[in-house]
Amino acid sequence: MKKLSPTPRKLREDHFTELADLIPTMIWKVNNEGSATYVNKTWVDFTGMTFENSLGFGWGMAVHPDDRDNEFKIFMTAFEKRSPFQSKFRLRRSDGQYRWVLSQGNVLYNPQFAGYIGSLTDITEQELAQQATKILMQKKDEFMSIASHELKTPITSMKASLQILERLSIQEGQLQQIYSFIGKANKQVNKLITLVEDLLDVTKIHAGKMQFNHSVFNIEEVLADCVDQVKSHAISHQIIINGADEVLIFADKHRIEQVIINFLSNAIKYSPDADRVLINLQKDEQYLKIAIQDFGIGIPADKIRYIFNRFFRVEESSQKFSGLGLGLYISSEIVKRHGGDIGVESQEGEGAIFWFTLPLSQEPLLNSI
Numbered sequence: 001m002k003k004l005s006p007t008p009r010k011l012r013e014d015h016f017t018e019l020a021d022l023i024p025t026m027i028w029k030v031n032n033e034g035s036a037t038y039v040n041k042t043w044v045d046f047t048g049m050t051f052e053n054s055l056g057f058g059w060g061m062a063v064h065p066d067d068r069d070n071e072f073k074i075f076m077t078a079f080e081k082r083s084p085f086q087s088k089f090r091l092r093r094s095d096g097q098y099r100w101v102l103s104q105g106n107v108l109y110n111p112q113f114a115g116y117i118g119s120l121t122d123i124t125e126q127e128l129a130q131q132a133t134k135i136l137m138q139k140k141d142e143f144m145s146i147a148s149h150e151l152k153t154p155i156t157s158m159k160a161s162l163q164i165l166e167r168l169s170i171q172e173g174q175l176q177q178i179y180s181f182i183g184k185a186n187k188q189v190n191k192l193i194t195l196v197e198d199l200l201d202v203t204k205i206h207a208g209k210m211q212f213n214h215s216v217f218n219i220e221e222v223l224a225d226c227v228d229q230v231k232s233h234a235i236s237h238q239i240i241i242n243g244a245d246e247v248l249i250f251a252d253k254h255r256i257e258q259v260i261i262n263f264l265s266n267a268i269k270y271s272p273d274a275d276r277v278l279i280n281l282q283k284d285e286q287y288l289k290i291a292i293q294d295f296g297i298g299i300p301a302d303k304i305r306y307i308f309n310r311f312f313r314v315e316e317s318s319q320k321f322s323g324l325g326l327g328l329y330i331s332s333e334i335v336k337r338h339g340g341d342i343g344v345e346s347q348e349g350e351g352a353i354f355w356f357t358l359p360l361s362q363e364p365l366l367n368s369i
């Protein structure tokens, strides 16, 4: 019997099926009742559902249960209006993982309304990147608002001091008061300088441009200096040093001071009802450990692991205490770059012990003598 050659229509259908199966996008078709009559091989491979199980409304089983109702609503609204649609939802992949897909559907006329034909594209990577950017932007806005507030407070107070000074300067015999207001304005300038320096340090760390100038110094002297500096604007607490010894260190003196002052200022700031802070020095063969203990608000257990992160502030207490959440991040970078370790032990309401170590490397010490 003579073999029949395929009709042109059959050829077109074969060609379409081949094309639809090889295209990397999932393709579907529904009839004029909204029931699926076709899904391509890419869909079958992606979802792991059989062709037969996907037909009708079976495809809905692969849509994330939380997205199903919404997706159905979008489709039905477009279907009733006979208009094209576009939506995003999560689709279960054959390995069980849900992936974000972009769904697009166009109306099919043949020549009467014959249903829809549409595609599904995996956009998980773009979606996750978009979500991460959104979170980052929120964090940036949050930080901008905290930073502006922190910078504005000393500026406002400095302006008030300068206005009073201006008035006092035209009155006679007000020298004492003038001095006092110059002192106040100066204090606020120092606060601003510290804030701006912290911001600059973060930029330097990020750009890998934080530089260190090492020298040999006695840690006891540095501690005493730091205590004096902190005490000059915090008379509420007694600072007691234990275990002090003549320990020579090879490090960047200014940066180590910065870490100690940050720990001490925090110890005072976060213990408003206490009256003392303890500094404890310990030494073994290899390391010097400096621990600063306060008897303040402490840190909730679930927050401890984030405490050295950039911009991190304990939310429960952040409204009550000023700060940018940068000091500990900078301190941890400084200590790590010195080959030391940094940590904290604390319980909420029981105070905190912030500590760091510095290597007692003998080589540079011997060379310097």
Ligand code: ADP
Residues within 6 Å of the ligand: 262, 266, 267, 270, 294, 296, 297, 298, 299, 307, 312, 313, 314, 315, 317, 318, 322, 323, 324, 325, 326, 327, 328, 329, 351, 352
């Ligand atoms: P800042 O104090 O400017 O917010 P830090 O980086 O120095 O920034 O500290 C980060 C956060 O860690 C603080 O906001 C605070 O929530 C918490 N913290 C730091 N030191 C202490 C401490 N001694 N006691 C309790 N919480 C602290």
